[in-house]
Amino acid sequence: MTGGSLTGKLLVATPVIGDGTFERSVVLLLEHGDEGAFGLVLNQPTDLDLLDPLPQWYSLAAYPSVVFVGGPVEQERAIALARADATVAIEGWSPVVGRIGTLDLTQGPDDIGPGLEEIRVFAGYAGWQEGQLEGEIGVGAWFVVDAWAEDLLCDDPEALWSRVLRRQRGTMSMFADYPADPSAN
Secondary structure, eight states, X not given: OOSOOOTTEEEEEOGGGOSSTTTTOEEEEEEEETTXXXXXXXXXXXXXXXXXXXXXXXXXXXXXXXXXXXXXXXEEEEEEEEEEOTTSOOTTEEEEETXXXXXXXXXXXXXXXXXXXXXXXXXXXXXXXXXXXXHHHHTTSEEEEEOOHHHHTOSOGGGHHHHHHHTSOGXXXXXXXXXXXXXXX
């Protein structure tokens, strides 16, 4: 791996990605190292209300209170991001960006205690083998940008891709207005 770890950064899909799983996706990298990378697609909500699979966590669900598709790998696996009071030690919470971190869902909310403010649950994750992500970045499939804490549990996930691009400097910000179907332009 050259250039250092991208853990905690956002990957923003470029038009090179094309149609499919990652079209217009925004991915938070939870781990990136010599052996590969994995992260969560932040802007693919499902219609499955969190109340159905995890009723014990529903009262803490960030809006929209649905399960999100975190990526195409192991979609039966649940991964949670949670906003927490950083001044309180929370069992099973690991910071990623600001007050947002990953949360171990094997415990119940009553077992964790105070300090959790809201959570979002993702089914599956996005994964890359050694060198794969670097290759995709090299061919222009992803922009790598800084994550803002408000991106991670945003209440308008469908607008996240454009919003993240719009705040970038230079030509990257112009991609925010890239049409979903360029042939219709």
